[in-house]
Amino acid sequence: ARHRRWARPLLVAAAVLLVVASGAVALGVLGVLGDDDEPLAMDVRATQRYPDAAGTARFTETTSGWRIELDVGGLPRRDDGEFYEAWLKDDVDVLVSIGTFNDGRDVVLWAGVSPISFRALTITEEVADGDPTSSGRRVLVGTLDADD
Numbered sequence: 001a002r003h004r005r006w007a008r009p010l011l012v013a014a015a016v017l018l019v020v021a022s023g024a025v026a027l028g029v030l031g032v033l034g035d036d037d038e039p040l041a042m043d044v045r046a047t048q049r050y051p052d053a054a055g056t057a058r059f060t061e062t063t064s065g066w067r068i069e070l071d072v073g074g075l076p077r078r079d080d081g082e083f084y085e086a087w088l089k090d091d092v093d094v095l096v097s098i099g100t101f102n103d104g105r106d107v108v109l110w111a112g113v114s115p116i117s118f119r120a121l122t123i124t125e126e127v128a129d130g131d132p133t134s135s136g137r138r139v140l141v142g143t144l145d146a147d148d
């Protein structure tokens with residue numbers, strides 16, 4: 001009878017550990033927790049507007065979405081209601097805004113859509129005018145290779 005008092009809590013603890021371990025393995029297999037793979041990387045190149053601008057974007061999958069680290073030189077700073085906006089675009093030209101910024105150095109953006117499906121990145125010049133759609137004034141573009 002004595003061993004029954006500690007056996008039940010021990011079995012419950014073992015079952016909890018098994019569930020937690022199984023869940024962690026499943027999340028790891030699904031890629032939700034990430035792994036040691038390198039982030040996806042993309043070169044971004046200038047349009048005619050700022051021909052000397054160039055940089056990189058690195059995409060890392062997290063549990064809350066895709067973290068995008070953008071580092072671009074050659075863009076003038078925008079202030080006073082003027083800013084840059086980053087967009088991901090899919091094959092049928094659906095645009096999803098992934099954030100705004102004033103200077104292209106050390107920018108962190110977030111996407112709720114996968115860069116595997118939304119492979120094109122564009123950066124546009126925008127003005128705080130109450131219109132949330134893209135101005136179409138592209139200053140940088142990039143595309144993730146199909147191999148990534």
